[in-house]
Structure formats: structure tokens, C-alpha cells
Amino acid sequence: MSEDFYIKFILPHKGMIIKLCRAYTDNEFDFEDYFQEVCLQIWRSKDNFREQSKWSTWIYRITLNVCMTMLKKQKKHGAINGFVHNDLITESEAFTDEELQMLYMAIRKLPEVDKGIIVLYLEDKSYKEIAEVSGLNITTIGARINRIKTKLKAIIYGK
Template identity: 55%
Template sequence: MSKDFYTQFILPYAGIIIKICRAYTDSEEDFQDYYQEVCLQLWKSRENFKGDSKWSTWVYRISLNVSLSLLKKDKKVNKKSVELPNLDAGAPQDPNPFNDESLKLLYLAIKELSELDRAIILLYLEENSYQEIAEIMGLSPNNIGVKITRIKKKLKTLLDGKIY
């Protein structure tokens, strides 16, 4: 992977990759593996990007597909760690993504959701429109709206009394 590709096509979208990888991993080691695999797959698939959508949409799709594939592979190996990610190492990071206790609880609650719901709520939290989420997920915007309403209710139930 060239430094130019990384600087131009990955670093500006590192926040997207980090959030998706964090939502599907429980340890720093797994996070690093997922992050690196997403970067590798973005580089490998760069020729397949036709420009029909925004590059950020492509990054979301690749990040989600890689994370879901690795998650399925990890489940087969029955590899499960309870440790929370250590945000001091490796990949570029959002400023203080887990400093806020409420944010930590939200991420833990998101990890309780199904894989599909997790992907949808992450895209929603990134302030993507229903249309953009539908395009990334391959669903209709109306279906996305219904799913988001249900996901919010489930998260509210999971977080009831824990976030102030």
C-alpha cells in the first residue's frame, strides 16, 4: 500500500473505520486486526470503486463487510475477550472516544445489538441520511427508518437508568 493512498484515501476516513471496528471488537488486539484488514481491503478493492457513490460510502461498505466477515470467523474459532479496547496504541483515533462514561455505556449497549442493527445505528450516529444508510446496507430507506426506531427503543431499554 502506498503512503499516498493511505494519506489520501484512508486517513481522512479513519474515524469511520475506527468506529465500525470498535463496535465489532472487544479487545485492542482484535481492533488492530480489524483496522488493518479494512485498510488492506480498501487498498485491494480500490480498482473496483466506480465512483457511483461517495468514497465514504465505499469505506463504510468495506469496513462493515470486513468486520462482519472477521466476526463470523472469530465466532467459529469461539474467540471471545471481555477486555475493553486500549485506545493508546496503533491506529489513528478520534479525540477521546471513550473518555465519557456515557459513551462507553453506549458502545457496550451497541455491542448487544445484532450485527445488522449495529451497522445501521453506527451509520445513523455518523449522521448519514436514511437514503445513504439504505444505499450502504442494501435496504430501502423506509426499512431503515423502521429499523432505526426499533434500535433506538432497544438501546433506550438497555441504557435505562445508566446514562444521565
């Protein structure tokens, strides 16, 4: 992957990619692997982008699919992938702030699809955008977000 591609097409969406990867990982090693795999898959499939949706929606969809696939593989093999250091990501970008950590710990306890939905919601994405990324309809997104909020409150506050 060229540095130009990364700067032009991935870097503007790096924050969202980081947040989605964090929702599916609980340690820096896995996070690094997920992030690198997402970037690789975006680069590999760039020629498949047909402009039927926004570039950002397409990236979020790839990120969500990669995270869910890697999580399934990890669960199947029961292994933790090795750490490969990437200078483009620092620990301070991905794993800081105690309250944020608490939120991500709660998000990690959600079902796989719900993790992606709530991260997109927290990024102020519209129900329509979330529906495009998740493949669900807008009405379902609204109902799911309300249930997810209730679950998160219960997890965080023990209710």
C-alpha cells in the same frame, strides 16, 4: 499500502472506520485487527471502485462487510486474534470516555446489521446513505432505526 494512499483515501474516513470497528469489537486487540483488515481490504479493492456511489459510501460498505465477516470467523473459531501494534491508531482514539464506552457496549449487544446502521445514523448519515451502505431500502432503515433506538434505551437504562 502506501502512506500517500492512506493519507488521501483512508485518513479522511478514519473516524467512521474506527467507530464501526468499535461497534463490532470489545477489546483493543480485536479492534486493531479489524481496523487493519479494513484498511487492507480498502487498498486491495481500490481498483474495483466504479464511482457508482460516493467514495465514503463505498468505504463504509467495505468496513461493514469486513467487520461482519471477521465477527463471523471469530465466532466460528471461538478465538481472539493476536495483537499487532499500529502506530496510526492509539488507544486514546478508540477507547476513551466512559459514556461513549457505555453506548458502544450497548451497540455491541445489537444484531450485526443493526450495529452498522446505528453507527452510520450517529454519524448523521442520511437514510439514503445508510440504505446504500447496508443494502436495505430507505423505509426499512427508518423503521429499523426507531427499533434500534428503543433497544439501546432498554439496554442502557434497563427498561
